[in-house]
Amino acid sequence: MGAVTTEFSEIAGAEPTAGGTVASLQSVTKKFKEQTALDGFSLELRAGEVVALLGPNGAGKTTAVRLLLGLSEPTAGTVRIFGGDPRERASRERLGAMLQVGRMPDTLKVREHLQLFCSYYPKPRPLDELLAIAGLEGQQDKYFGKLSGGQKQRMLFALALCGDPDLVFLDEPTLGMDVEARRSLWQQVRALSAAGKTILLTTHYLEEADALASRIVVMQTGRVVAEGRPEDLKAAQGSRTIRCVTSLNAVFLSGLSGVISAERDGETTVVRTESAESVLRTMLQEDRNLSRLEVRSAGLEETFLALTNHASHTAGKIQ
Amino acid sequence: MATTAVLALPQTRVSRLRLYANEIGFELFKLARNKSYLFSMIGFPVIFYLLFGVTNKNSTFQGHSIARYLLAGYACFGAMGSSLFGIGASLAIEKGQGWLEMKRASPMPAAAYLLAKLAVAFTFAFSITLLLMGLGIALAGVHLTVPEGLHLLAVIVAGVLPFATLGLIIGLVMPASASPGVINLIYLPMSFCGGLWLPIETLPHWLQVVAHGMPSYWFARVALETLGYTSGYSPIAWLLLGGYTVLFVLAAGLIFRRQESQA
Numbered sequence A: 001m002g003a004v005t006t007e008f009s010e011i012a013g014a015e016p017t018a019g020g021t022v023a024s025l026q027s028v029t030k031k032f033k034e035q036t037a038l039d040g041f042s043l044e045l046r047a048g049e050v051v052a053l054l055g056p057n058g059a060g061k062t063t064a065v066r067l068l069l070g071l072s073e074p075t076a077g078t079v080r081i082f083g084g085d086p087r088e089r090a091s092r093e094r095l096g097a098m099l100q101v102g103r104m105p106d107t108l109k110v111r112e113h114l115q116l117f118c119s120y121y122p123k124p125r126p127l128d129e130l131l132a133i134a135g136l137e138g139q140q141d142k143y144f145g146k147l148s149g150g151q152k153q154r155m156l157f158a159l160a161l162c163g164d165p166d167l168v169f170l171d172e173p174t175l176g177m178d179v180e181a182r183r184s185l186w187q188q189v190r191a192l193s194a195a196g197k198t199i200l201l202t203t204h205y206l207e208e209a210d211a212l213a214s215r216i217v218v219m220q221t222g223r224v225v226a227e228g229r230p231e232d233l234k235a236a237q238g239s240r241t242i243r244c245v246t247s248l249n250a251v252f253l254s255g256l257s258g259v260i261s262a263e264r265d266g267e268t269t270v271v272r273t274e275s276a277e278s279v280l281r282t283m284l285q286e287d288r289n290l291s292r293l294e295v296r297s298a299g300l301e302e303t304f305l306a307l308t309n310h311a312s313h314t315a316g317k318i319q
Numbered sequence B: 001m002a003t004t005a006v007l008a009l010p011q012t013r014v015s016r017l018r019l020y021a022n023e024i025g026f027e028l029f030k031l032a033r034n035k036s037y038l039f040s041m042i043g044f045p046v047i048f049y050l051l052f053g054v055t056n057k058n059s060t061f062q063g064h065s066i067a068r069y070l071l072a073g074y075a076c077f078g079a080m081g082s083s084l085f086g087i088g089a090s091l092a093i094e095k096g097q098g099w100l101e102m103k104r105a106s107p108m109p110a111a112a113y114l115l116a117k118l119a120v121a122f123t124f125a126f127s128i129t130l131l132l133m134g135l136g137i138a139l140a141g142v143h144l145t146v147p148e149g150l151h152l153l154a155v156i157v158a159g160v161l162p163f164a165t166l167g168l169i170i171g172l173v174m175p176a177s178a179s180p181g182v183i184n185l186i187y188l189p190m191s192f193c194g195g196l197w198l199p200i201e202t203l204p205h206w207l208q209v210v211a212h213g214m215p216s217y218w219f220a221r222v223a224l225e226t227l228g229y230t231s232g233y234s235p236i237a238w239l240l241l242g243g244y245t246v247l248f249v250l251a252a253g254l255i256f257r258r259q260e261s262q263a
Helices: A002-014 A061-068 A110-118 A127-134 A149-160 A179-194 A206-212 A230-237 A250-255 A276-286 A300-312 B002-008 B016-032 B035-056 B066-096 B099-105 B110-139 B146-158 B160-173 B179-193 B205-211 B215-226 B234-262
Strands: A021-031 A036-046 A050-054 A076-081 A095-098 A167-171 A198-203 A215-220 A223-228 A240-245 A259-265 A268-273 A291-297
Touching: A021 A061, A021 A198, A036 A050, A036 A061, A036 A076, A036 A198, A036 A223, A050 A061, A050 A206, A061 A076, A061 A167, A061 A198, A095 A149, A095 B099, A110 A127, A110 A149, A110 B016, A127 A149, A149 A167, A149 A179, A179 A198, A179 A206, A198 A206, A215 A230, A223 A230, A240 A276, A250 A259, A250 A268, A268 A276, A276 A291, B016 B035, B016 B110, B035 B066, B035 B110, B066 B099, B066 B110, B066 B146, B066 B160, B066 B179, B066 B215, B110 B146, B110 B160, B146 B160, B146 B215, B160 B179, B160 B215, B160 B234, B179 B205, B179 B215, B215 B234
Parallel strands: A050 A198, A050 A215, A095 A167, A167 A198
Antiparallel strands: A021 A036, A021 A076, A215 A223, A240 A268, A240 A291, A259 A268
16 A cells, blocks of 8 residues: 555646636535435536545445436536536536446447447547456457456446546446456556546545545545545544553543544554544553554544544544 | 647547447347347247147138237237337346446437337347248248238337337336346236237137237237238227327336436
8 A cells, every 4th residue: 555655646746736627516415215315515626636535335425426427416506517517418428437337238249348338429549448448458359248347347447438538437446346456447547647637436445545536525424524635634634543452441541631542452452542642651651561562643544434433423432 | 638628629520320320239239149038039939939820730710820820929929029128128127237327427319229229129020020920931831922921020010119118118117127027927918818829709708808908909900910810900000009109108208207306
């Protein structure tokens, strides 16, 4: 993860400053029969950005994407793509979408699927480029049904790029992929970004958002919980994790000021805190036998948990 | 940015002709390579015709050849299956698996998708009828003049429409897993009552009355008329088949709009 993050920061640094608004959701509320999927949600995508919508299942990520694609209508608020209605053909010719598809027709060949999608667009990408993107060079005559799970996902990704879109939506693009396939798709996303494309991806993998996005929007129950560059989100959270072997019990530790959570993990005690120094001072005083001490700054994982927990529970509660 | 660069380029247009040709062609390939569709659409009528038509090659009912009667009946049966499975089941499955969403998010015109499904039903109905004619002539001693054959083909293809639109409704309403079962529940009783398997006169009187409400009955009337079994049904039968088509299209439109508002 470390290497990937560094690599990304370099790209982020070299990236041109974000341009005009490409797509937006303005104070959008989307209600289904009983539940509210989006609640006054606003999002703006600027040209050249890679934005990650990050959140647990049911946070409203897919709903946001479906609204932007004109597959569903907002209960309130407005949706704009390239300044127009998302259902206009002209808008759709300039965007590509990789959605969560359970299955696509098995009895068409790789080449045929691509050929069909290419015919929908005014300036499609050449077939061999798309095959390279899908990682299926030399396999264009294979039936879709004969592909592995990871290859199928890569095919969906290639289909999203058939029209050489300016704006790309990726809904949980690496769901069910193994590590290698995931890394390889990340490379493709970076290449798109380097080519100046605007990308919106949804994910519940923090590592993915951290590795790819220039901006992360953390969602929880249809609202924005936090938003910013990955590094700013981590810094703003500022929490650190203390691990050690101690006889002090978790209830006592979680009562200390500045402690977010404290729990036992086997013989190790894990304390998350906003004021590591003062908490440590107390712990060392109270337990002279404290051993195997380790202090880390929070990864995005912890930050994410802290943010989404903060929204649903009262702060400071023991996890 | 990329945005302005795109605007500056001369506007390339999508070739509508190629788009529609691709959509129709690949839809045909897709189903023609799928064994379960082939079995439901072509297997049923062909096997039934071999079992009941060919084995009755010398039998007659009220002075008419049974093998010839069943040729028209199973041609109708095949057209109904092609429409209900080729449109209804395939739509339900593609909708249920999220594939339809992926296509709808693309610039594909909805008309291309629907037209491709309709073309599949036409093509299969036509091929099945041709196949049955071949079997009838070769194995069941059926006599058929060229004008009779052409007339039957034309009637079968036109008769696809009410069932194609019924398939559309089924595809919109049914979940993927339930659709083949539900289709069989509609398809088989409707074929039986419509007199596609047995001359309608051999059915109990009350069933004959019920049959008058079914599009399959009127479809069978016009198909049988081309082979000289019935006469004088055509105008009213076509009117009713047209009526069913309009009714089903309107219903499908309403259902679609309701689903859209809840999507």
